[in-house]
Amino acid sequence: MPRPTALLLAAVALLGLGTAACGSDGTVAPSTTSADFTTVSGEIVVFAASSLTDAFTEIGDAFTAANPDAKVTFSFAASSELVAQIDQGAPADVFASADQKNMTKLTDKSKIAGQPTVFATNMLQIVVEPGNPKGIATVDDLAQRDLVVVTCDPEVPCGKYATQLFTNAGVSVTPKSLEQNVKAVITKVTSGEADAGVVYITDVLAAGDKAAGVDIPADVNVTAEYPIGVTTAAPNAIGAQAFVDFVNSTDGRKILSSFGFGAP
Amino acid sequence: MSLEASIGVQVGTLDLRAELTVADGELLALLGPNGAGKSTALRALAGLRPIHQGHIRVDGAVLDDPTTNTFVPPEQRPIGVVFQDYLLFEHMTVLENVAFGLRARTTPKADARRCAHEWLERVGLASMAQDRPRALSGGQAQRVALARALATDPRVLLLDEPLAALDAGTRAAVRRDLRQHLASFAGMRLLVTHDPVDAYALADRVAVLEGGRIVQSGTLAEVTAHPRSRYVADLVGVNLVSGSVEGGVLHTERGAAVVIADAPNGPAFAVIRPHSLTLTRETPAGASSRNVWEGIITDIDRLGERARVGIEGLLPLTAEITLAALDALALRPGDEVHVAAKATDIEVYPA
């Protein structure tokens, strides 16, 4: 039987080692110092809004195919959560936000190197069950009292845009629930709990045949702008810039458009 | 008016088949070693364990009979129980404990409390009515348990080892107390105990339960005068030999022969008192009327002026000799000895 003191020492040693390992991980320098941007290598950590999940995963694959020495690691979450994490020192190289407001939070604190660029846009769409059983055709239809409508909470971008949409269209809609993100809205509709929701076009597309979209006329619709930028503290600044350039390239745009995103 | 029970219960390795009868006003002690089935019998009588064979009747009313599919649940039996650890309800006051049975039978609260108070006065604990059971001594807890069981006015009172939970110092006093309180209850009483002192002090009659069977019953004097089981023989402190008599010799199953004075042929028990035995190292010369057995000493217990010597052989025996004799023979465990007994010192009675 090991002596308790020995166990304790082992535990303390483990804790110490753990912290040391974490520290070195976070401060490791990019292995390449070459100015030649065509030779991108090392790990590139990309923090991206959850609505970009599918599109960026594909872009990541295309990017690493072109740069075999590089490895792209994604962290998808709500833009605001990612902002909080970067603010607390998370080792992100690139940040792609679903709105300007969250990007501004970082640029205000000089956490983004240079000026972020808008790489994509998104529009709102009404999401309904396949076949549109309730026959919803316009934003005005959402005001029907027997209709269960859900939107995002106004505290998150998609909810803010939905509120803006209702104002633009001059309709008074009372949602049954204000969801924490777009995926939750989609789930409520695909599971049949809600009759309709307001989400981004890209999300309706991503839901495939489990949901259908009803277009919203451009004159009342809201355009969401997606900015991207390299962080000031990027451990792999060269790789980060290469990734941002790739997103803005023709190849990148093509992938984004295949997922429903609009050009800036 | 009586309790008549023929209890057949099989639990694990225990096969209990016991006939019990308790007359009105009588106190029967069910005496036996641990694992003999005493508690199982008590639980069967109380209705806490249905019997598999037999019947239980109180004053002629059937409480349990598997053949007619009759089973009266415990709460409907006219039977009160004092359990081994008393099992008082810790979250209630002493008074509430005693009133519990009446309250459960929907007696109005005030009446139940008045009656409970009378019972507490009777057992001399009225001053502790508002205390929690935790505050009671073992003897006091026993009196509360008794009052609680009797407050519902049962016909039969069962007591499960009521003195076993007490330390030796208080046991005698509590036993005297219990005897006095039990005397005031006129119904049928059954006491389960492993201690013959309890049976002697409290019971009118004793039934000895061993290995799930009643092996002997009668007054304690009758039972101890003629032991019919190893358990009773050990309690009394005598050697019990069972076998078959043929022409003045009792033959045991293992093949030992015991010469006896006189007894009719047939199965019989023989009691050989330890102090009637003598030990020698050599074969005793002459004395043809004597029994002589060979054996090996297994253990020696010194008790004051005397020593008890355990001997293993064809006929296992315990002998009691003086310390002087022990020292003279210089006996030690493992030594071979000859054990002698006069035929006239051996008491024989039919099995």
Place this chain on the structure above:
Amino acid sequence: MIDERRGGRPPVPVPVFVLAAVATAFFALPLAGLLWRAPWSKAWQYLTADDALTALRLSLVCSLWATAISFVLGVPLAWVLARVDFPGRGVVRALCTLSMVIPPVVGGVALFFALGRRGIVGQYLDQWFGIRLPFTTAGVVVAQTFVAMPFLIITVEAALRQMDRRVEDAARTLGASSWYTFRRVTLPAIRPALIAGGVLAWARALGEFGATITFAGNFPGTTQTLPLAVYLGLETNPEEAIVLSLVLIAISFAVLVGLRDRWFGTGNRAELLA
């Protein structure tokens, strides 16, 4: 003076003490972090905001309902699990405590499939009675009960298994029916476990987030409990979120500390269970 080496209690072994201290710090530090970052000057203003008060009231009401339902359904279930020997008991126990280990969000989705408008049972609730649980306060209570009740069940079942059943036998021989015995003897005997289990279940219900937001949605006044308000507050106003979390922590902490002294305190009750 008590000489510890001779008469007193054995001293706490040093490694045990050190590890216990580490464990305490592990729990205390995050709380200290919240207190450190809390915007104390604006706290009162956040607390008395209508939204916060509405969410707080809804949280208290729903968590108390969830606790009450857990008692009504959970105690009998615990009794059956502890006392009735039936085939598949282990499976039933696992089933009824599963919601402790599955991610709450999954639990919320599962509740959809069971009680939602298209659910196994929910479709009939809707068709026959017009009852719809999602997006209602009742839905919040259902979600909270789903995740909270297991805490009560396992605590009460353990206590029932540990209690001396002969006390129940004693009650039966005194003329008490099994129902009377259950109410007057069994339940009081396991009172510490009922309180502990109830508090655990209530605390779990109060902090419930995942199943609630998934199954019941989020709307101020009907389904937005305090944890939901805190989560969404983090998006735009982290300061307010911190203040609201502290309110949640303060309430739970006060109840846990208060009950501990009162009911678990001197150990007398605990002896009963031992």
